[in-house]
Amino acid sequence: MTNETVSKSPRKPVLPWFGAFFVAIIAAGVALNLSDIKDPLVANLIMASPMVFIVKAGLNAMANAGTQGAVGSPTRNYLKRMLIVSLTYVGSLIAAVMLIDEGDPITPLSMIIAIVPGLAVVGYFWAIGRFILEVKDEFIRMLNIRQSLIATAISLSAASVWGFLENFEQVPHIDAYWWPILWFFGLGVGGIANKITYGTAGDSM
Structure with missing residues (x-):
């Protein structure tokens, strides 16, 4: 399949999925405020559930970049890295909230758990830097x-x-x-x- 053939593929929607993400975030926050959910795991899972829309937006954007052949390769790589980093950030943040309680003693394990979300943010800067280096x-x-x-x-x-x-x-x-x-x-x-x-x-x- 040539680049010319691939480029004629219909573009997949991206912005509507981002819109759905923001609507879902607001809905999740309202639902938690109005409900009587006390289990932190359930509450965190509810707040994290809108990430499925971000994943879909990212996958669609990657597919759109893929239709551009070599020109779109840096963009596709960038979006892939950002998606992985985003999922790592959300997952590690939920884990840290669940595993570290206020007043708990500081241990090497608690330090490792607490530092992962920060390292995930560093991953965003790395992904942006790699994109700048790769774009032609x-x-x-x-x-x-x-x-x-x-x-x-x-x-x-x-x-x-x-x-x-x-x-x-x-x-x-x-x-x-x-x-x-x-x-x-x-x-x-x-x-x-x-x-x-x-x-x-x-x-x-």
């Missing part, structure tokens, strides 16, 4: 690097300002894992900046 189009690579730099400027600037405010007891403490979350939000800002400046947001990120 210099313009797309520039857009993604610019997008990452904007995200980095936003997250590190916010962390610096908030850190000094917190040090002088002007604001409450914020857990450090919120800064990578802000970085991912910054990717969206960077994509919008690319769209305004160059007419396109880039690829995948």
